[in-house]
Amino acid sequence: MSRHRRERSFFYSHRVLFRVLATLLAIGVGLGVAYVLSQLGPKNINPADITYTNNSEEALKLLDASKKLEAQFVEISALREPNAEDIAILEQAIAKQEAYKQALGGYNSEAGQRLLSLQTLYQDTLAAQQYRESLMAERQGANYESQGDAEMALRNYRKATELQKKINEDFPLSNRRDVSRLTQLERKVNELRARPLWNDSNEAERLSKAAAEKGDWAEAKKQLTEAIHLQKEINLEFRGLHYADVTRLSRLEVDLASMESSDLYENIQSLETKGKEALAQKEYRAAAEDLNAAARLQRRLNDEHAQSRFASNKRADELREMATDALSREVGEEIITELAELDESLRQRQVWQAGEIIPGLFEKVEAFRESYPRSTLLTEDTVIKLRFLKFIKNDIALLQDRIYGQLLPVPGTEGWHMTRYEVTQALYNSIMLNNPSRHVGETLPVDSVNWGEASEFCQKVSWILGLPARLPYKDEFDAAVGSLRYVNLNDISWNAENSGNETHDVGTKEPNAAGYYDLLGNVDEWLASVEILADGQVYVAGGTAEDSIDHLADVPVDLTNPRRRDRMGGFRLVANLNPPSQDADANAPDSAP
Numbered sequence: 001m002s003r004h005r006r007e008r009s010f011f012y013s014h015r016v017l018f019r020v021l022a023t024l025l026a027i028g029v030g031l032g033v034a035y036v037l038s039q040l041g042p043k044n045i046n047p048a049d050i051t052y053t054n055n056s057e058e059a060l061k062l063l064d065a066s067k068k069l070e071a072q073f074v075e076i077s078a079l080r081e082p083n084a085e086d087i088a089i090l091e092q093a094i095a096k097q098e099a100y101k102q103a104l105g106g107y108n109s110e111a112g113q114r115l116l117s118l119q120t121l122y123q124d125t126l127a128a129q130q131y132r133e134s135l136m137a138e139r140q141g142a143n144y145e146s147q148g149d150a151e152m153a154l155r156n157y158r159k160a161t162e163l164q165k166k167i168n169e170d171f172p173l174s175n176r177r178d179v180s181r182l183t184q185l186e187r188k189v190n191e192l193r194a195r196p197l198w199n200d201s202n203e204a205e206r207l208s209k210a211a212a213e214k215g216d217w218a219e220a221k222k223q224l225t226e227a228i229h230l231q232k233e234i235n236l237e238f239r240g241l242h243y244a245d246v247t248r249l250s251r252l253e254v255d256l257a258s259m260e261s262s263d264l265y266e267n268i269q270s271l272e273t274k275g276k277e278a279l280a281q282k283e284y285r286a287a288a289e290d291l292n293a294a295a296r297l298q299r300r301l302n303d304e305h306a307q308s309r310f311a312s313n314k315r316a317d318e319l320r321e322m323a324t325d326a327l328s329r330e331v332g333e334e335i336i337t338e339l340a341e342l343d344e345s346l347r348q349r350q351v352w353q354a355g356e357i358i359p360g361l362f363e364k365v366e367a368f369r370e371s372y373p374r375s376t377l378l379t380e381d382t383v384i385k386l387r388f389l390k391f392i393k394n395d396i397a398l399l400q401d402r403i404y405g406q407l408l409p410v411p412g413t414e415g416w417h418m419t420r421y422e423v424t425q426a427l428y429n430s431i432m433l434n435n436p437s438r439h440v441g442e443t444l445p446v447d448s449v450n451w452g453e454a455s456e457f458c459q460k461v462s463w464i465l466g467l468p469a470r471l472p473y474k475d476e477f478d479a480a481v482g483s484l485r486y487v488n489l490n491d492i493s494w495n496a497e498n499s500g501n502e503t504h505d506v507g508t509k510e511p512n513a514a515g516y517y518d519l520l521g522n523v524d525e526w527l528a529s530v531e532i533l534a535d536g537q538v539y540v541a542g543g544t545a546e547d548s549i550d551h552l553a554d555v556p557v558d559l560t561n562p563r564r565r566d567r568m569g570g571f572r573l574v575a576n577l578n579p580p581s582q583d584a585d586a587n588a589p590d591s592a593p
Helices: 002-013 015-040 057-079 084-104 109-146 152-169 177-216 217-237 246-260 264-280 284-304 313-347 349-370 380-391 393-404 425-434 449-465 474-481 549-553
Strands: 407-409 416-419 524-525 536-539 558-561 572-578
Touching: 002 084, 002 558, 057 109, 152 177, 152 407, 177 217, 217 416, 246 264, 246 349, 264 284, 264 313, 264 572, 284 313, 313 349, 313 425, 313 449, 349 380, 349 393, 349 425, 380 393, 393 425, 393 449, 416 474, 425 449, 449 524, 449 572
Parallel strands: none
Antiparallel strands: 407 416, 416 572, 524 536, 536 558
């Protein structure tokens, strides 16, 4: 037991050494096996070490004979054009070289290269006559083309092309083989073939126009159809040439479709004219019938002649809408008349009469929109207006009193009046039913209102008054401010020196000379503009309670984003108490910026 333990202890103690020795032994055995296998496999052969058993005197005689025959042929070729007997000499030289190559019994690059050279010379000789004929035919084709003889030019170019093609196919080793030249010749042939077709197509188009000018539509269509047929043939067969013209084909097809649909188009025009005339005479049903007939013909034209320049889905929709308007005009005009009466009642401040009109008129408008959804006679704004007036019907008199009580004439304008105060949160909330202000108070100016909301407020005021109302223009604002000479700005404005950087109740400072309050300071005010401003910006004027007196003295006007919501941003409005016509809406003043 102890001896076994000692033996185990010896091998165990030297186990790492034994493992290394075993690994080295395995590697050695593997290398030995690999070497033995490599000796048994195929060996690389150096061509220089090969000794050809057939490389005899006989083989050298074959080579010498081939060279002499080649020299004989070259000498003859230098003196005259080789004939059949001369070519036979070259054939013998090639045969001797092939025999010499076979006699060598293996691969010999020099022998193979010489054989290829002889074969190339042979094919060059055979191809020479055809190549000269091809060049001659090409030159003759060019001469005929310059003389205007297209038929003879085409015949010669075709001959040149056929000869070059035969050379390329029959003599692939020849230096006369020329793929590029063949491509150029084929293109020339195609140009000569396509040109008369193109000329004929253009002539047919010209004849079509001439026939159309004379009113001979049958002949015009016939010639235009021929022009299209020829252009299609060119596009299909000669795609790579400039005569192929997809754009021209499309134009000709549009012209033909338009010509074929011209009768329908004239009928549409006639029916539309009759419909408009009936509409002017207030014969609404007759107008609707004519316009509907015109719409049906337009849809037929669109389906049958889709490529016609007279085809238009938009036109069909317009005619259908005109027919709907005509059919609805009788009912619609009654509504329009009542709308005018409603506005007049509101303008005259006959609120009780307006209150009687609004409910019934609202129902009529709703029914009209349901019955004639495509009619453009009454807009969606009309529905919104009546819905709003119906909702505030009981407060219209109070709201009119509050608005009229604030209006003062704008100096230098006719009929336009501006609110003496900035719009308060109480007034804004009573009309818009919300208050976006961050500094809350009923008699504080509304703030944090964007330009769109201010404009919407003015629109609703115009509905309440039955008069045009909007945001002021810059020149109206300047006219209301007037001269600031000898004016103490602390007396008429809330500014950085006296406001504590907060907005204050409107009308708590002194009015200016024209009777307006807070045109400068407190909150700056959104303005309208008759011009399109860069990047969709709009004007804001008057400065805020955070601005210095020096800044307010310059009557600040800035451009800003109409979506801006500023805790120091508000507005006031202008209304025209003497509009030039009953349907005037937000007309510009006499002078605009």
